[in-house]
Amino acid sequence: MHELVLKGKFFVEKHVINGYIGVDNGKITKFSKKPLKGEKIIETKAHEVIMPGMIDVHVHLRDFNQNHKETIKSGTMAALHGGITTVFDMPNTDPPVMSKEIFEKRAELFKRKSYTDYALSFLIAGNCSEVKSGKADFYKIFMGASTGGIYSKNFEEDYKCANKRVSVHAEDYELIQKFPERPNIVEVKAIEKALNISKKLKKPLHICHVSTKEGLKRILEESLPWISFEVTPHHLFLNKKDFKKNPLLKVYPPLRSKEDVIYLWQNFEKIPIVASDHAPHTLDEKEEGAAGLPGLETELALLLTAYNKGMVSFWGIIEKTSLNPAKIFRIKNKGFEVGKDADLIVVNLKEEWKVQPEEFYTKAEWSPFEGWKLKGKVKITLLRGKVVMEDDEIVGKPRGERIVIES
Ligand SMILES: NC(=O)N[C@@H](CC(=O)O)C(=O)O
Numbered sequence: 293m294h295e296l297v298l299k300g301k302f303f304v305e306k307h308v309i310n311g312y313i314g315v316d317n318g319k320i321t322k323f324s325k326k327p328l329k330g331e332k333i334i335e336t337k338a339h340e341v342i343m344p345g346m347i348d349v350h351v352h353l354r355d356f357n358q359n360h361k362e363t364i365k366s367g368t369m370a371a372l373h374g375g376i377t378t379v380f381d382m383p384n385t386d387p388p389v390m391s392k393e394i395f396e397k398r399a400e401l402f403k404r405k406s407y408t409d410y411a412l413s414f415l416i417a418g419n420c421s422e423v424k425s426g427k428a429d430f431y432k433i434f435m436g437a438s439t440g441g442i443y444s445k446n447f448e449e450d451y452k453c454a455n456k457r458v459s460v461h462a463e464d465y466e467l468i469q470k471f472p473e474r475p476n477i478v479e480v481k482a483i484e485k486a487l488n489i490s491k492k493l494k495k496p497l498h499i500c501h502v503s504t505k506e507g508l509k510r511i512l513e514e515s516l517p518w519i520s521f522e523v524t525p526h527h528l529f530l531n532k533k534d535f536k537k538n539p540l541l542k543v544y545p546p547l548r549s550k551e552d553v554i555y556l557w558q559n560f561e562k563i564p565i566v567a568s569d570h571a572p573h574t575l576d577e578k579e580e581g582a583a584g585l586p587g588l589e590t591e592l593a594l595l596l597t598a599y600n601k602g603m604v605s606f607w608g609i610i611e612k613t614s615l616n617p618a619k620i621f622r623i624k625n626k627g628f629e630v631g632k633d634a635d636l637i638v639v640n641l642k643e644e645w646k647v648q649p650e651e652f653y654t655k656a657e658w659s660p661f662e663g664w665k666l667k668g669k670v671k672i673t674l675l676r677g678k679v680v681m682e683d684d685e686i687v688g689k690p691r692g693e694r695i696v697i698e699s
């Protein structure tokens with residue numbers, strides 16, 4: 293008798309099976325075609341599928357002195373609402389996470405306020421001595437400044453001092469001074485530099501929000517096993533024309549040309565990770581030119597809409613939003629298999645809904661996709677075997693835990 297049994301359709305490898313998932317002590321304990329007995333049963337409805345909760349490896353939860361933009365509480369509730377069960381917290385906060393003292397303060401805050409599981413990071417920019425003391429799950433380096441204005445003056449030095457995977461914002465500092473509107477070359481030059489140094493050091497690197505055809509081409513040409521990268525929904529579903537019509541869509545790296553977007557889609561299969569780069573600002577701050585877009589509560593529904601249009605495979609979505617992040621960032625306790633945390637979501641593949649930001653948990657109070665009709669909706673989110681979101685309602689208190697990175 294399992295504590296909980298989920299009955300319904302789910303994908304194992306590329307095949308969908310109609311079966312049962314047994315959950316005990318917060319872990320997946322059984323996949324079965326034959327019925328399983330459970331104290332609690334969750335039976336999915338027509339058009340519903342069970343899939344692993346998403347691991348979003350690029351999330352700005354702000355808090356600290358920017359708690360008007362987002363807090364760990366509001367941001368992680370938004371994550372659960374969007375089917376995300378683990379978030380990677382970005383360190384360009386105010387104050388930034390660049391010292392042991394601030395890191396520990398942030399770890400405390402997450403322990404008390406996070407509704408999702410989480411990975412904590414350290415920003416590296418000339419503070420290598422501090423890095424040694426930190427116990428971060430991953431590191432962040434900005435080659436060019438973005439929100440918060442911090443950037444690395446010596447990428448190679450900063451990259452060398454990290455003892456876990458480094459996520460890098462690849463826009464070239466010098467070229468940003470020359471071309472403040474950050475055309476493609478600003479990203480391409482930074483990606484080339486990061487690839488060359490990573491090739492030399494043979495050290496894990498994750499390239500954030502790849503947005504240009506040339507940049508993606510360079511990464512795919514090198515195809516170095518220790519280099520991963522992500523693409524964001526806004527660089528897949530929006531382009532420069534949208535930004536011309538709506539200045540709120542200002543983001544770094546900027547929205548790109550149709551040609552760039554088409555190239556990302558043509559190579560979608562080769563993209564290892566989709567991440568939101570959820571970067572909330574208030575509407576006033578956006579009117580004043582703040583860069584960044586909220587994305588936690590639309591990320592999966594946009595991908596499911598693309599699936600319904602035959603643009604992507606369902607298995608591809610599962611790989612890019614949970615299986616690959618767990619593998620690439622070496623998360624010991626996550627993965628859609630027996631023995632791993634029962635972070636599961638039930639999605640209705642056919643439910644159509646309209647994006648209305650007032651229904652969202654994020655404090656961002658707006659959405660780049662406002663008014664869009666999406667097809668596909670998260671109905672239930674379970675974190676380590678417990679229902680934490682159902683029918684748009686958050687259930688229970690914050691119970692997020694820090695992930696465990698393989699040593
Ligand atoms: N993407 C953005 O435009 N802004 C991000 C920072 C970043 O990811 O560059 C933010 O923190 O606001």
Ligand SMILES: [Zn+2]
Binds near residue numbers: 461
């Ligand atoms: Zn960035």
Ligand SMILES: [Zn+2]
Binds near residue numbers: 382570
């Ligand atoms: Zn970011």
